[in-house]
Amino acid sequence: MLKRILSISFFCLCTIGLVGISIAQAQQKMQIGYVDPQSILNKMPEMKAVEQRLKNFTEKKKKEFANKQKDFQQKVSEYQQKESVISETAKKKEEQRLGKLNQELQQYQGKIRQQVQQKQQELVSPLLDQIDNAVSKVADSMGLTYVINTRTSNSDVIVLYASEEAKQKYDITDQVMEQLDI
Numbered sequence: 147m148l149k150r151i152l153s154i155s156f157f158c159l160c161t162i163g164l165v166g167i168s169i170a171q172a173q174q175k176m177q178i179g180y181v182d183p184q185s186i187l188n189k190m191p192e193m194k195a196v197e198q199r200l201k202n203f204t205e206k207k208k209k210e211f212a213n214k215q216k217d218f219q220q221k222v223s224e225y226q227q228k229e230s231v232i233s234e235t236a237k238k239k240e241e242q243r244l245g246k247l248n249q250e251l252q253q254y255q256g257k258i259r260q261q262v263q264q265k266q267q268e269l270v271s272p273l274l275d276q277i278d279n280a281v282s283k284v285a286d287s288m289g290l291t292y293v294i295n296t297r298t299s300n301s302d303v304i305v306l307y308a309s310e311e312a313k314q315k316y317d318i319t320d321q322v323m324e325q326l327d328i
Contacts, residue, residue: 179290179318180305183277184297186319187270189328196269203265207258218244218251280325284318293318 187193225240232240285293296305296319308317 176291177289177316179285179288179293179316180296180308181281181293181317181322182296182319183274183281184301186277186323186326186328187273189323190273190276190326191328192273196273199269200262200266204262207262211255211258214251214254218247221247276326277322280322281318284321284325288318288321290316290318 222244225244229237281293284290294304297303
């Protein structure tokens with residue numbers, strides 16, 4: 147009975163040891179690189195055209211909003227001019243109408259913000275796809291298991307520290323730019 151317990155214990159220890167060695171080997175084989183797509187995006191020549199198109203689109207939408215706002219202000223001025231000579235019922239009716247127009251104006255402003263964000267995404271998306279493809283090619287050629295972004299979409303830093311050796315070995319931003327001919 148004692149022999150059996152000892153042999154089972156020995157078997158368990160050997161199994162645990164082999165699993166530990168396998169995990170350590172797997173961790174040694176895993177290669178993680180990182181890239182800063184925002185800096186690549188900013189250096190892409192196409193980005194200037196995207197920024198100009200977005201600027202033109204935004205200015206157009208601002209003018210549309212300014213026209214609607216001007217129309218609203220004109221209606222408010224007209225109401226203020228005739229306010230003293232109209233009945234209370236007419237005042238309430240006109241104030242409700244102006245309140246509704248103001249609410250529509252605010253909704254329109256929110257709609258414009260959404261349109262600008264959609265346009266930005268529409269224009270930048272193909273560039274991000276190019277960056278993704280270049281990252282994949284570089285990662286494959288370097289044998290990387292994972293590539294992480296150095297920043298979140300809000301520009302919060304993800305990679306807080308990397309030694310100079312790690313930067314040289316695992317920061318693939320320059321290689322991705324070379325892949326994109328930047």
